Amino acid sequence: MDRRVFLGWDQPLLGRVVDWLWERRGEMPGMTVVVPTAQAGRRLREALAEKGPCLAPRVVTPGALLLTEEAAPPSAEVLASVEALEGVSDWSRYSAVFPMPPGQDEERGWALPLANSLMTLERSLQEAGLTLDSAARRLSKSLESDRWSELADLCRLKDAILSEWGMVGRSKALERRVTETVEGRVVMAGVPDLPDAAVRRLDGADFVCLIGAPDGESFDDYGRPVTEAWKERLMDLPENGSVGLTADPRQQAERAVALVASAATPSDQLALGSADDETAEELVRAFGRSGWTIHNPAGGAVSRVRGWLSLWRAWLGRPDVATAIDLLGMPESRALTGGMLMQRVRALSEMRDRWLVVSSADVARVEERDRARQREDEEPMAPLGSETMERLGAVRGAFIRQPFGEAMRRLLERVDPKGEWREVHDWLADMEPVIAKVRRDAAFWLDLLVAGLSEGVKDAPDGRVADVQGWLELLHEPGEHLVVCGMNEGRVPAAPVTDAWLSEGVRELLGLTTDARRAARDSYVLYALMASRQDAGRVDLLLAKSSADGDALLPSRLLLSAKGEELARRVKLLFDEVEPPDAGMKWERDWEWKVPVVEMRPRLSVTALRDYLACPLRFYLKHGVAMYGREPERVEWNARDFGNVVHIVLERWGLDEEAREFSKSEALEEWLHAELVRVVGELHGDSPPLAVRIQAEGARQRLSWFARLQACERADGWQVESVEKKFEREVDGVVLVGKVDRIDRHKDGRRRVVDYKTYNKLKDVEKDHRVGVTASTVLPPHLEGVEAVLGTNAKGKPVRWTNLQVPLYSVEFGPVDAMGYIVIGASEGQVGISLWEDFSDADRDSALACAEWVIGKVKQGVFWPPAERVEYDDFDLLGSGRVLGDMVEEVAR
Structure with a gap:
């Protein structure tokens, strides 16, 4: 009997199927209509509802014909496979499948991925209603015979374990299921790829195949195109x-x-x-x-349940600051910390960025170290960060100590008080008998749980007009x-x-x-x-x-x-050539950054003047808006960290009245090295990250070179007079502040002001403060026609100010005979003193006039136009590959 019904293809199939069903609407309540996908089923139900009131049929996909209630939970099958794999003592029996024994020289947990792979193979065979055993029999005369025979043997080990638990694998259950004929009337509505297992269930059933093609086209008895x-x-x-x-x-x-x-x-x-x-x-x-x-509809959505449980699993395995920050990014974690998620994330991120904290011990150490140093105007981040790590750690400890089932139920009471994570609750109920019999750690059970959860489904937006x-x-x-x-x-x-x-x-x-x-x-x-x-x-x-x-x-x-x-x-x-999407297109910005309008504080660092001379907009973003790029993900010092560590060591040396008088390089070197160890220990504890230890060794080498230089300077008559001398000077109502690294006095009475620099190369101090100007020089747009930024050097050649730090120090701490840098460079040849020997009163007055001009512009709120390029751009990201000024709205005055 031919059960095929050819509906033709002179119009879309859905209309033909609906008309066919509608003619038999009295029979529809007893029908099972099979469609290729869930989305196709939704369209069919909608079309029937539009046709008129009726008792709708049961609409399913082919997978519904292969469901079997007696099968073990999928996670139980995976677990049984893991148990079977880990229980193999002689892998030579499976050499055709595994020429190299699995698990050998592999980390703990090797069996779970392999078990998942074998379960994927079993699911593929279920399309034809086969088990590994029956597949091996079909392939017994092929070149794959030995391989499949061994796979079947491994599957039998897994099935034996399931049997001990009172369960049966899905493949075995399905093998029996496909011999059972589908009951009731089945309508195959345009299903061009019905799996063989479903075909076997239709053998002898009351079914009909609706085919979207004219009579005479090549289709088999189940509506599938003939290959x-x-x-x-x-x-x-x-x-x-x-x-x-x-x-x-x-x-x-x-x-x-x-x-x-x-x-x-x-x-x-x-x-x-x-x-x-x-x-x-x-x-x-x-x-x-x-x-x-x-x-x-097929667009995947991130499942919040899977997401949170994955982060909780990561926290169990690696309870560090980075993992805590990720966990706090989910609102469900509020129940574990008592709220304030944003503030806690900010505190921990700030600590990672400033002190490279990694563990709870690092956080506690930073809190203890900085408790006494906390400034009144500084928000205390360390206490909140420490409290956060303690609370998360306490929940983790309690979870690990309890049996997994009990621990999960208590955890769900906190993070899912309304019981909305139904799939997790069902998984626990299904797996509870197995969890009680198998000893595994919490991390393993969570891996199994997360792998068994479904992906998220993206909800349809309001007002959608098509899919x-x-x-x-x-x-x-x-x-x-x-x-x-x-x-x-x-x-x-x-x-x-x-x-x-x-x-x-x-x-x-x-x-x-x-x-x-x-x-x-x-x-x-x-x-x-x-x-x-x-x-x-x-x-x-x-x-x-x-x-x-x-x-x-x-x-x-x-x-x-x-x-x-x-x-x-x-x-x-x-195969024709086509133009790339952006060919011939003129760039136009779709949006621009709106810069916050803030009131500048009447207090500026001396080093900030350099930023304004380079670019007024970048100056405003950095010193007005207080915007800067963070690097909390780094695991090593950046240039700022490296320089700070060296400065701290040298500051402490300069404050030690005995050590700063050392004239022998060996004694000074020993003192500096010991202090470096103390500073690194204060920052990173007894076990700093490997990258930090390598960088600390680089700092140690530089300090050795500095010790030799300092010993020579001391022998030449130079003594440290003071260190970390505060600079404070009012200019046109704005207080300029700074800190001089050290002031030296020679035994003959000369004085000099010097700053430590951890530049990689020995720089000329004058060239680091002003550059030459020629007829072809193009000034940044905000400096065009500004006489205050110009001057002449000792040779009478025109120059432009780019930095005012050292000249302004000379104003405050004068008179001085010399000023400049002690550069602690990346090689011994790049360690030395760079002094501005011919600095004059005219240079000082010119620098002061330039500072007054900058301060005047800042007070007027002039932060435009920005420079197209700067030597070091902290705000390159805001430009999105373009010049910064193209992407930022002009700052309001």
């Missing part, structure tokens, strides 16, 4: 539409919008689909920019204007599943889906989609030359199913 007839079928391209080649997914989506707009297609007549996930997301964005709210359908769902999409994106090989037909266990030849022997079957299925789907809109409608097919990452893509083989001149024409069309 040999369809896989290489010649196919015409749409006459009432187009085939468009684009550069990438984004251009593809924009072309789709343009096609819909040019055709003036109403939303209820649009059938929009994509065989490519990247392009589907681009379609949502592109139509959104045009005012259409589009939903991509982006998947490839198979398009058969059930009724719109007259069909736009299909992603018509590339590997998308249509889908790429063969990469499986280390199942080659294409083995898949064919076992009756699993092969590349040829997929090609035949997709050939039919495309043919039917175009045929259903040939008389009334339009079909536009789009493909890309490359992915979003730039990987080259090929046209789908279905678009090349032609011969002779027609094939040549298509090759020319589908």
Whole structure:
């Protein structure tokens, strides 16, 4: 008896299926209607509801025919497989599968990924209703015989463990299930790829196959396209539409919008689909920019449950500051800390950025060290950070000490008080008998739990007018204007599943889906989609030359199913050169940063003047808005950290009246090295990160070179008079502040002001403060025509001020005979003293006038125009690859 019903393809399949069902609406309550995907089922239910009031049939996907209630929970099967693998003592019995014994020289936990891989293999075989045992029997005469025999033996070990737990694996349960005929009337509604296991359940059942094709087309008794007839079928391209080649997914989506707009297609007549996930997301964005709210049902959403449990699992395994910050990023963690999540994250991030704290011990040490040093105007971050780590640590400790089931229930009472994490509660209930029998640590159980949870589903937005359908769902999409994106090989037909266990030849022997079957299925789907809109409608097919990452893509083989001149024409069309998406486009900013308007404090660091001379906008962002880039993820010192450590050591040396008088380099070197060890210990404890230890060794070497230089200077008559001397001077109502690293006095009465610099190279102090100006010099726009920033050097040549630090120190601590830097460079040759020997009163007055000009501009609120380029740009990220001024709104005065 032929149970096939050919509905034709002169119109979209959904309408034909609904009409067929409606004629039998009295029978629908007893029907089970099988559709290819859940989204297709939703469309069918909506279409039936629009038809009129009726008792709807049960609408399911093919997977519902293969459900079996007696099977063990999936996580229990994985666990049994882990137990079986770890229980193998002689891997030589499985040498055909594993030439190298698994677990050898591998870290703990090796069995779980392997168990998951074997379970994936079993799930693949379930498509044909096979177990590893029955598959091995089918392959007993093939070259794969030994390999599959050993796999089957491993599976038997797993099944034996499940049996001890009173459970049965899904493959074994399904093997029995497929022998049971489906009860009731079954309607296969346009299902072109029914798995063989479902076919076996339909044997002898009351079923009918609704096929979207005219009578006489090649389909088997279960509505599947016959492979040999369809896989290489010649196919015409749409006459009432187009085939468009684009550069990438984004251009593809924009072309789709343009096609819909040019055709003036109403939303209820649009059938929009994509065989490519990247392009589907681009379609949502592109139509959104045009005012259409589009939903991509296949677009994955991050499951909050999976996300939080994954972070909790990470905290159990690595209770450090970075993991705590990640955990605090989820609102569920509020129950573990007593709230204030944002403040706690800020505190810990600040501590990581400033002190490179890694562990709870680091946080506690920083709190203790800084408790006495806390300034009144400084927000105390360390106490909150320490409290946070203590609270999270206490919850972690209690969790680990308790049995896993009990620990999870108590944890859920805190983070899920309303019981909304139903899937987690169900998992615990299903696995409770096994958890009581198997001794595993909490981390293992959490790994198993997280792996067993489903992915999140993205909710449809309010006001959506259309969905982006998947490839198979398009058969059930009724719109007259069909736009299909992603018509590339590997998308249509889908790429063969990469499986280390199942080659294409083995898949064919076992009756699993092969590349040829997929090609035949997709050939039919495309043919039917175009045929259903040939008389009334339009079909536009789009493909890309490359992915979003730039990987080259090929046209789908279905678009090349032609011969002779027609094939040549298509090759020319589908392999044509296309312009990149941004070719010929003029850049225009879509947005600009709005800089906060703040009142500048009447107090400036001397070093800040350098920033204004370089760029007024960057000066304002740094010293007005207090904006700076943080690096909490680093595990080593940055240049600032390195310089600070060296400065701290030298400051303490300068304050030690005995040590600063050392004239022998050996004694001084020993003192500096010991103090460096103390400073690093204060900052990082007894076990600093490896990178910090390496950098500390670099600082140690530099201090050795400094010791030799200092010993020579002491022998030459120079003595340290004072260190860390505060500088404070009022200029036009603004207080300039600073701190001089040291002031030296010679035994003959000369004085000099010097600053320590950890530059990698020995710099000329004068050139570090002003640069030459020639007729071809282009000044930054904010300095054009400003006489106050100009001067002349000792040779009478014009120069421009770029830094005012040392000259202004000479104003405060004068008279001095010399001033400059002690550079502690990256090599012995780059360690030395750079003095501004010929600094004059005219230079001092010029520097002071320049400072007065800068302060005047700051008081007026002049922070524009910005410089196009600066030597060190802390705000490059804000430019988004452009000049900073292009992306920032002019600062209001």
